[in-house]
Amino acid sequence: MSGMETVVEEIIADVDAVLLFSTDQSTYDRFEGDECPTIVVGTDNAVGAEVYVPLPLEFAQTSARVRFGIEGAIDQGLLEEDDEVVGLTQSFSESRLDTAVRVRADEFTHSGVYDLFVNSRADSEVVRDVLEVAIELGRKGQKGKPVGALFVVGDAGKVMNKSRPLSYNPFEKSHVDVGDPIVNVMLKEFSRLDGAFVISDGGKIVSAYRYLEPGAEGVDIPKGLGARHMAGGAITRDTNAVAIVLSESDGMVRAFKAGSLVLELDPEEY
């Protein structure tokens, strides 16, 4: 028994902060007043915590959740690079904390995913909604068949000036916003159209069927990705937009910002 206690004590010894991945009020209250700073990480701040890091998605994998939580905390200046943190989260249970993870804050390479949500031109909720649509589309496909899609989010005025219509814009004079469940269905239906979706900072769907015409010089994206990714990556270099691309061939969702790949997700894992 004492052997186990030693191991557990070793895990929690000399930590600089606790990352609490729980939205349970009573659990949070137990941590209040502790010496060690508690950082609440979650998709929403349900417990009204003062120190809070928003998560862009409900990550199913513990490692991904901890990783993005730490990245967010570093970006907010809550953690230093060489801090030791303990993440308390649930891996198997739905409601109860069952996992303690000890990590050094600099264990992961900085991907900039947190930056994608918080420091983008578009509202973070808009980016999140678009990412959710892309993930759902990647998981289910369009009528069971895998599809590709390209969403350009934010800086819509400039994006519109750097692109041209391939056909009539189905969203002309319609005032629809992403995040609305019906609109998400519409987006999925329209995903069989060629070209990109353009979405404004506030989440309004400006256009579908856009052919992007950015200069592709100096775009650094991994080799092997197709024209859709290249167009998405390049438009984010020329404008302040964020591109969210669903690959038709490998089903991955990728996000580009400022011309480089910042996030790669497998839709099957969410």
Place this chain on the structure above:
Amino acid sequence: MVNLAEQINDVIWRTTGYHPATGVWVGARVVVDGFWGGTPPRSGRRGLAGVVAATTGGGGGGGFGPWAAGIVGGLLALSVYGVAVLFAFNVAQVFDTSVFWAQVTALLPKLLVAAFAVIVGFIVGDEAELVVQERLRSVKLPEASVLPRLVKYSIYYIAALIALAQVGVATTALLVLLTAYVFGVVLLAAVAFKDLLASGAAGIYLLLNQPYSIGDEVRVDDRRGIVQEMTIFVTHVEADGKEYIIPNSRVFRGGIVRIRE
């Protein structure tokens, strides 16, 4: 007439051993229990506090719950009892009730309506408070917490006014106060929301007709740039790292130049 009643009383008294007034009372009980299953008077006795606690505690399922129905049923039952008691007194001829009887028949419906108005006022007031609170939840200003309470007490006030007017209390002064209050609120709102309303009206036209759309280069009052966003109140125009947020009323008044090259 009185003689006839006395004779009937005498007959019943002698044959059954019960005074007819007892019969009237028992009849009323049977009627009430038949209609309301005997439960409403019990919930009625829990009083208004019970209703209010139920509506606020239950999170407001919307509309009138079983509590309110119970209260109203209880009130109706009590009024039937009251009439029955008076009728029993009348039959028993304990005292001359004819004058009292006339007054009660005139007052009783009014009292019922007054009580009903108070109950509805309480329920609607609490419900409105909850709705407004929910709406303002994202606003983290301490001042905003005044608003739901203001709405609640305004509704209480109106309910009380209706109830008092029903019972026949002079409410002129209270009515004047209410008028002044409403007038003040309307005036303040009109002054405060003048620009917003003008922008909103212009925004409806702009959004419906879209004389310009996102991506167009435009000029409004010497501000030239690309339209980035259009909402009902404002238009975002961006140029050289500056984003102008222009009220739609201004776009409409000053006109807009679309730049085509």
